[in-house]
Amino acid sequence: MDTIMSMKGMAELLEWLLLIFLVVCSIAVSVSRNLLNAVIIFMAYSLVMAVLWVLLQAPDLAVTEAAVGAGVTSVLFFLTLERLGILGKKRPPEEKASTEDTSMKSTSTKSASMEEARSDE
8 A cells, every 4th residue: 555655645746846947948939049958848748748638547648649739840840940941050160160160270370480491491
Protein backbone atom coordinates (compact mmCIF):
# COMPACT_ATOMS: atom_id res chain seq x y z
CA MET A 1 0.00 0.00 0.00
CA ASP A 2 2.88 2.34 0.76
CA THR A 3 4.36 1.85 -2.70
CA ILE A 4 1.06 2.84 -4.29
CA MET A 5 0.94 6.00 -2.20
CA SER A 6 4.53 6.85 -3.08
CA MET A 7 3.76 6.26 -6.79
CA LYS A 8 0.78 8.62 -6.52
CA GLY A 9 2.99 11.19 -4.84
CA MET A 10 5.58 10.89 -7.59
CA ALA A 11 2.92 11.23 -10.30
CA GLU A 12 1.51 14.31 -8.59
CA LEU A 13 4.99 15.81 -8.28
CA LEU A 14 5.62 15.13 -11.97
CA GLU A 15 2.31 16.80 -12.87
CA TRP A 16 3.24 19.89 -10.86
CA LEU A 17 6.70 20.09 -12.44
CA LEU A 18 5.19 19.79 -15.91
CA LEU A 19 2.60 22.46 -15.11
CA ILE A 20 5.37 24.80 -13.94
CA PHE A 21 7.26 24.04 -17.15
CA LEU A 22 4.13 24.95 -19.15
CA VAL A 23 3.88 28.30 -17.40
CA VAL A 24 7.57 28.99 -18.04
CA CYS A 25 7.16 28.03 -21.72
CA SER A 26 4.15 30.31 -22.16
CA ILE A 27 6.03 33.24 -20.63
CA ALA A 28 9.13 32.46 -22.69
CA VAL A 29 7.14 32.41 -25.94
CA SER A 30 5.63 35.76 -25.04
CA VAL A 31 8.94 37.48 -24.36
CA SER A 32 11.02 35.78 -27.04
CA ARG A 33 12.22 38.16 -29.75
CA ASN A 34 13.50 35.41 -32.04
CA LEU A 35 10.69 33.77 -33.99
CA LEU A 36 12.55 30.48 -34.43
CA ASN A 37 13.06 30.22 -30.68
CA ALA A 38 9.39 30.98 -30.11
CA VAL A 39 8.34 28.16 -32.47
CA ILE A 40 10.67 25.69 -30.75
CA ILE A 41 9.36 26.70 -27.31
CA PHE A 42 5.80 26.32 -28.60
CA MET A 43 6.68 22.83 -29.82
CA ALA A 44 8.06 21.92 -26.39
CA TYR A 45 4.89 23.29 -24.80
CA SER A 46 2.72 21.07 -26.99
CA LEU A 47 4.79 17.98 -26.25
CA VAL A 48 4.63 18.57 -22.50
CA MET A 49 0.90 19.17 -22.80
CA ALA A 50 0.56 15.80 -24.56
CA VAL A 51 2.43 14.13 -21.68
CA LEU A 52 0.10 15.81 -19.21
CA TRP A 53 -2.93 14.51 -21.10
CA VAL A 54 -1.50 10.99 -20.78
CA LEU A 55 -0.97 11.49 -17.04
CA LEU A 56 -4.58 12.69 -16.76
CA GLN A 57 -5.67 9.47 -18.48
CA ALA A 58 -6.88 11.12 -21.68
CA PRO A 59 -4.86 9.34 -24.39
CA ASP A 60 -7.11 10.55 -27.21
CA LEU A 61 -6.36 14.16 -26.31
CA ALA A 62 -2.67 13.34 -25.92
CA VAL A 63 -2.45 11.91 -29.43
CA THR A 64 -4.35 14.88 -30.85
CA GLU A 65 -2.14 17.37 -29.01
CA ALA A 66 1.04 15.62 -30.15
CA ALA A 67 -0.11 15.34 -33.76
CA VAL A 68 -1.70 18.75 -34.19
CA GLY A 69 0.04 20.92 -31.60
CA ALA A 70 3.60 19.66 -31.84
CA GLY A 71 3.43 18.16 -35.31
CA VAL A 72 1.32 19.92 -37.90
CA THR A 73 1.30 23.38 -36.34
CA SER A 74 5.07 23.38 -35.84
CA VAL A 75 5.66 22.28 -39.43
CA LEU A 76 3.39 25.08 -40.64
CA PHE A 77 5.27 27.59 -38.48
CA PHE A 78 8.63 26.38 -39.85
CA LEU A 79 7.34 26.61 -43.42
CA THR A 80 6.10 30.15 -42.73
CA LEU A 81 9.49 31.15 -41.29
CA GLU A 82 11.20 29.65 -44.33
CA ARG A 83 8.90 31.52 -46.68
CA LEU A 84 9.52 34.78 -44.87
CA GLY A 85 13.25 34.17 -45.19
CA ILE A 86 13.84 34.06 -41.45
CA LEU A 87 14.80 30.38 -41.32
CA GLY A 88 17.23 30.50 -44.26
CA LYS A 89 19.40 33.37 -42.97
CA LYS A 90 23.07 32.50 -42.92
CA ARG A 91 25.20 34.65 -40.68
CA PRO A 92 28.97 34.42 -40.93
CA PRO A 93 30.47 33.21 -37.68
CA GLU A 94 32.27 35.89 -35.70
CA GLU A 95 35.37 33.73 -35.25
CA LYS A 96 35.75 33.05 -38.95
CA ALA A 97 35.51 36.75 -39.83
CA SER A 98 38.04 37.75 -37.17
CA THR A 99 40.43 34.96 -38.26
CA GLU A 100 40.28 36.14 -41.85
CA ASP A 101 40.89 39.74 -40.78
CA THR A 102 43.92 38.69 -38.74
CA SER A 103 45.39 36.59 -41.56
CA MET A 104 44.87 39.44 -44.04
CA LYS A 105 46.58 41.90 -41.69
CA SER A 106 49.55 39.59 -41.18
CA THR A 107 49.84 39.03 -44.96
CA SER A 108 49.78 42.76 -45.66
CA THR A 109 52.35 43.36 -42.91
CA LYS A 110 54.65 40.69 -44.37
CA SER A 111 54.36 42.10 -47.89
CA ALA A 112 55.05 45.63 -46.61
CA SER A 113 58.16 44.49 -44.74
CA MET A 114 59.36 42.60 -47.84
CA GLU A 115 58.93 45.73 -49.95
CA GLU A 116 60.91 47.75 -47.40
CA ALA A 117 63.69 45.16 -47.48
CA ARG A 118 63.82 45.33 -51.29
CA SER A 119 63.92 49.13 -51.28
CA ASP A 120 66.80 49.05 -48.78
CA GLU A 121 68.89 46.94 -51.17
